[in-house]
Amino acid sequence: MPIYSGPIIDAHHHLWDLDLHRHPWLDAAAAQRGGLGDLEPLRRNYLSEDYRRDAARHAVVATVHVEAGWRSDDSLGETRWLETLDKSTGVPARYVAHVPLASPHAAELIDAQAAFDRVVGIRDILSWDPDPARRFAARDGIMDESAWRASLALLARRDLVFDLMAFPRQLAAAARLAADFPDQPFVVNHCGSPIDRDEEGMRRWREGLAILSRRENVAIKISDLVAYDHDWTLDSLRPVVMHCIDCFGPERAMFGSDFPVAGLHATFDEVYDSFKEITAGFSEAEQRALFFGTAQRIYRVDTSSSGGLAT
Numbered sequence: 375m376p377i378y379s380g381p382i383i384d385a386h387h388h389l390w391d392l393d394l395h396r397h398p399w400l401d402a403a404a405a406q407r408g409g410l411g412d413l414e415p416l417r418r419n420y421l422s423e424d425y426r427r428d429a430a431r432h433a434v435v436a437t438v439h440v441e442a443g444w445r446s447d448d449s450l451g452e453t454r455w456l457e458t459l460d461k462s463t464g465v466p467a468r469y470v471a472h473v474p475l476a477s478p479h480a481a482e483l484i485d486a487q488a489a490f491d492r493v494v495g496i497r498d499i500l501s502w503d504p505d506p507a508r509r510f511a512a513r514d515g516i517m518d519e520s521a522w523r524a525s526l527a528l529l530a531r532r533d534l535v536f537d538l539m540a541f542p543r544q545l546a547a548a549a550r551l552a553a554d555f556p557d558q559p560f561v562v563n564h565c566g567s568p569i570d571r572d573e574e575g576m577r578r579w580r581e582g583l584a585i586l587s588r589r590e591n592v593a594i595k596i597s598d599l600v601a602y603d604h605d606w607t608l609d610s611l612r613p614v615v616m617h618c619i620d621c622f623g624p625e626r627a628m629f630g631s632d633f634p635v636a637g638l639h640a641t642f643d644e645v646y647d648s649f650k651e652i653t654a655g656f657s658e659a660e661q662r663a664l665f666f667g668t669a670q671r672i673y674r675v676d677t678s679s680s681g682g683l684a685t
Contacts, residue, residue, distance in 0.1 A: 386630025388442035439466035470495035475525035495535035545582030587621035598632035
């Protein structure tokens with residue numbers, strides 16, 4: 375099959391205006407986190423026009439904005455800010471917003487987020503590691519807490535996806551979570567975050583992802599492969615992409631850029647050219663699902679009014 379040249383929905387990216395002082399993890403004094411490396415290159419505004427410039431070579435017709443670490447005590451502020459942006463080019467067309475599900479105010483925050491037509495999902499990052507420099511979440515075991523689960527139970531009633539970001543050591547627990555909430559759609563972020571690149575770490579990731587994929591209510595975003603593979607090559611990315619697709623199939627897998635975060639270690643062109651090269655042997659229908667169809671269905675993206683990313 376030829377290299378994919380059809381329409382693309384970027385299923386995962388971020389925008390921010392640091393002049394608003396609402397992203398504490400990007401403050402100059404903030405520590406590194408998540409194994410991403412030096413965050414200094416990210417400490418600049420990244421707006422719709424910056425995304426359009428980076429994506430100019432690719433037929434992106436719509437995007438999904440995922441919460442970008444806005445202050446947790448003002449999660450609605452990010453959604454309100456996104457609503458002020460010009461979205462005529464489909465950047466972004468849909469939002470995955472943040473709600474701290476363990477909060478006593480989670481129910482009202484979920485209702486408030488769901489009131490925005492473009493909000494189609496919620497993310498509350500679960501990634502925790504014994505090493506403080508690699509943590510995103512405040513503590514381990516959040517997904518087993520009763521208050522957190524009670525809030526999660528509210529999402530399906532409002533037709534909201536849950537974007538699940540966790541490390542491989544947590545994927546077995548995530549599989550139990552998905553089994554306990556069979557009516558809740560989950561989308562695994564960033565391939566299940568294969569952070570440990572030694573043989574044992576990759577084995578743990580492969581096995582955990584295979585277990586999680588058995589739950590039919592779980593899909594996966596193949597995104598930011600370079601976050602934990604800073605010296606990547608096409609040959610090092612290929613087995614990660616292929617394992618995700620082997621586990622979930624094209625109908626439950628989708629591609630996302632995770633820009634600008636992925637820009638720490640790759641250009642936008644390198645990200646999507648790699649996706650296209652790796653899937654060149656897939657059928658036209660499989661390619662379209664991976665680049666467009668799965669994201670369109672799961673995030674309910676209407677591309678009829680978006681005209682691509684004209685610069």
